[in-house]
Amino acid sequence: MREVNVMKEDRVVSSNDYTMDVSLDFFNERLKVEDYRGNVASIHKQVMRLLDEHPFTKVIVKSRQEDWKTFLELGYQFEALYTGYYNGSDAYSMALFSENSRRTSDYWIFEDETLQQVKEIKCTLDVPSASGYTIRKAEEKDAKELSNLYQAVFEIYPTPMNDPDYIAKLMKHDSIFYVAEYEGKIVSAASADINRKYHNAELTDCATLPEHRKNGLMKILIAKLENELKEQKIFCSYSIARALSFGMNAVFHQRKYAYKGRFTKNCNIFNKLEDMNLWVCDLSRR
Structure with missing residues (x-):
């Protein structure tokens, strides 16, 4: 579903070795990295800083094919594959959870x-x-x-x-x-x-x-x-x-x-x- 909401804030966050488009989705209690370029480890550190600032219980990243294993090593879990998403290349949806209750499905x-x-x-x-x-x-x-x-x-x-x-x-x-x-x-x-x-x-x-x-x-x-x-x-x-x-x-x-x-x-x-x-x-x- 489309992620535009009155309880949502979109930002471009950049540093000397990365840039990323992030969505602070307060209604759905999650942080989404919709797009990015640069150093994945630095992106992850910024994600963790944002989690310290906001009460999100889930992080979602649309990872490039070449980066999903790095996100996996950083503690993210693979959830789904958007085949052909990036002009024909796949996007790997990687998730990071901050609470067991959000990680565990009831159904x-x-x-x-x-x-x-x-x-x-x-x-x-x-x-x-x-x-x-x-x-x-x-x-x-x-x-x-x-x-x-x-x-x-x-x-x-x-x-x-x-x-x-x-x-x-x-x-x-x-x-x-x-x-x-x-x-x-x-x-x-x-x-x-x-x-x-x-x-x-x-x-x-x-x-x-x-x-x-x-x-x-x-x-x-x-x-x-x-x-x-x-x-x-x-x-x-x-x-x-x-x-x-x-x-x-x-x-x-x-x-x-x-x-x-x-x-x-x-x-x-x-x-x-x-x-x-x-x-x-x-x-x-x-």
């Missing part, structure tokens, strides 16, 4: 069982018909109605999607939204958050009102977003789905995304810190 075995059930489903790129629904690209004027949808579906969400101004701001930058309407009302939505620097996109903000689920709407919206990404020559598409959710994991498995790992207690969603599964697809192979 890991159940989530493994759910994942196995998901993988038994047949993969298909066929898109169901949208009989009775209108599928379209969202516009800024839809921001208020979209915020109502997210507020209705999620009691707690890692980003302020209940704020129409925030949604409108996303649309002005590099986020594409598609929606499904029923009788003139938006009942389902999803977005693609595009990273222009590294030519990848996260499929996120997936929400459908309960009474409209099981109609295949999310598969339709995801397919529309994928077509938009391919037109823009964005081929690395990924999504982070709640590990407890059979439905969303099934959508990405059926769309031929590959499971690439699980983030332990990654973010606050619904009513707790939840584990999240990473799904990645190379759209150029479609």
